[in-house]
Amino acid sequence: MSTTLKTLPPELAVSEWFNTPAPLSLAALRGRPVFLHSFQLLCPGCVAESIPQVQRIERIFGHTDLQIIGIHTVFEHHAAMSPVTLGAFLHEYRIKHPVGVDLADEQSDTPITMQRFGLRGTPSSILFDRDGSVAYQAFGVEADLAVGARIAMALSNRTAVIGSQKSLFGADERCVDGQCKVSSQSTA
Amino acid sequence: MSTTLKTLPPELAVSEWFNTPAPLSLAALRGRPVFLHSFQLLCPGCVAESIPQVQRIERIFGHTDLQIIGIHTVFEHHAAMSPVTLGAFLHEYRIKHPVGVDLADEQSDTPITMQRFGLRGTPSSILFDRDGSVAYQAFGVEADLAVGARIAMALSNRTAVIGSQKSLFGADERCVDGQCKVSSQSTA
């Protein structure tokens, strides 16, 4: 007799939350798709491109049960991007969705959540399927058409149709152009 | 014993094709999703917005079996937008997908395909599901995130998740903000 065990991705590690009355966890959000946006407030590409994209996602998918979470993954200029500055930033840019401060690691410039998911820089994003597995992980900003397609798939509990011919048919390997899916392996 | 009959949308009426060795028909494309883009070459919103969007759709969904078709639905300035001018336009804007000239109606300024689908102006677009039914019909240019989501649904043979809470659950009524689905009714 065999049982299938699915290794789930790691949990968020957050030292402080904004825009939410209570801390969030990926575990507690199981059942809903989650769009996680990793950014730094002094990252020009985040301010000019990925944050506006997240705000478009909020507008277009606001009627669905997609949960959007920002995570402030500071890996440089730590003193310059304190939670005090982040709070004012969220206010000025009218960011209303929950944002967590990635937990600092005393041994490394790279904070804990960033390490756990192997994020290569900012902006990055991770889309989680309803079962908690990683549907897609990207470094940089992807085209809205592709992001919309992936979110639609996650909302309808399907695997991604975008990225390569392979992924259309549910291939295990989802690394495309350096953007890799965190492994979610099955064992019998 | 009952059989289900589905009324399909009308067929294209085209007087001349560009960028295809043989005429296309919706009937022959049954089984594939189709994105139909209705435009006029002197329509500023088409040139500035919807044509670039169609070209992004080609790029992002080029590896799938989505068929993109342009239809030149001239309902004003007929002498100014002849097929000769259209041919040069397609060349200059590097439009490579099949484009049909909507068949003129001697009794009306509005050409036949435009009449059949009740198109209100340009740009308009119609997304057809694999079974030939209309998944979505829009006047104007919609957000890429929403268009990407709808195409993903059509590719995976699902009904639209975007537009309203109702459509998420497959409601019959798909008119949202004045953009209406051409009816595809079932009878027993």
Add this chain to the structure above:
Amino acid sequence: MSTTLKTLPPELAVSEWFNTPAPLSLAALRGRPVFLHSFQLLCPGCVAESIPQVQRIERIFGHTDLQIIGIHTVFEHHAAMSPVTLGAFLHEYRIKHPVGVDLADEQSDTPITMQRFGLRGTPSSILFDRDGSVAYQAFGVEADLAVGARIAMALSNRTAVIGSQKSLFGADERCVDGQCKVSSQSTA
């Protein structure tokens, strides 16, 4: 006793005018600065960039005596860009300033005005000083900051400060990056 003769640039050659009750000529406009915009209606760079720039120039400098003139310099796809199509184009893009159709040359694809000024393609622009001489001639679209500076100079009867160190000090040679001033020489 010496007299100074200044060779003026050539005159426009126009077969048909739009948006003006009477034909225009550079000679009759002597005393005012003139911004001449050379375009084709099927030129993507004209539609996307230079025509919007001309419309910004109209808005910003509308209170001055700057005269804006468009010239439809068709050098390809002649049958596709007839005056009938141009008329509809000007209507749809809400172009209100005078536009002349560059006079066709039976011996060449390049029309007469385009030949006379040595225009290399579309979009191009020529700024004329109040004395009728060419202040600047450009192929392509220049930055608004530079265009604004040059127009201000023409309005105040000064030579250009932009383009190169040399031109700041009134050098005779004004060819910069392949964009050349049509010669306006002095003889005694």
Add this chain to the structure above:
Amino acid sequence: MSTTLKTLPPELAVSEWFNTPAPLSLAALRGRPVFLHSFQLLCPGCVAESIPQVQRIERIFGHTDLQIIGIHTVFEHHAAMSPVTLGAFLHEYRIKHPVGVDLADEQSDTPITMQRFGLRGTPSSILFDRDGSVAYQAFGVEADLAVGARIAMALSNRTAVIGSQKSLFGADERCVDGQCKVSSQSTA
């Protein structure tokens, strides 16, 4: 016998400079035109619009003797926009021109330079003529065409041609649309 006395605008009050080996002063810059850009690093309009415009000004007018100065005029979220954060911001946005931190006022949220020039918010800009007088002062971001024209006038030692018919002819009153010139009066 009469002498003309011209009241010059106030001096900058700066607590710390970036991107310059020595402090700058308007007095020491007399003889050169100066473009002063007032911003805050958490001001969305500054990041999206006025800072890119200043960088275009640097590129287009880099060969002239125009001096560009940024001044970080923090009037809100003071703890969030410390000099440490400003330093990282200048690094990340590749801002190379001199930037001064406007001197804090213990009695007010508004810093000293901002008070002295009556700046109403960020972004603001002030263009100084070669004689040290204010050629133009604006709140918000103006069109590049107008900014380019004003800078050209300042470079050639002329009064502004843009903004209103009046200013073309050197009127004393230069308040246009709420954007006012700090008075520079002559007495005999």
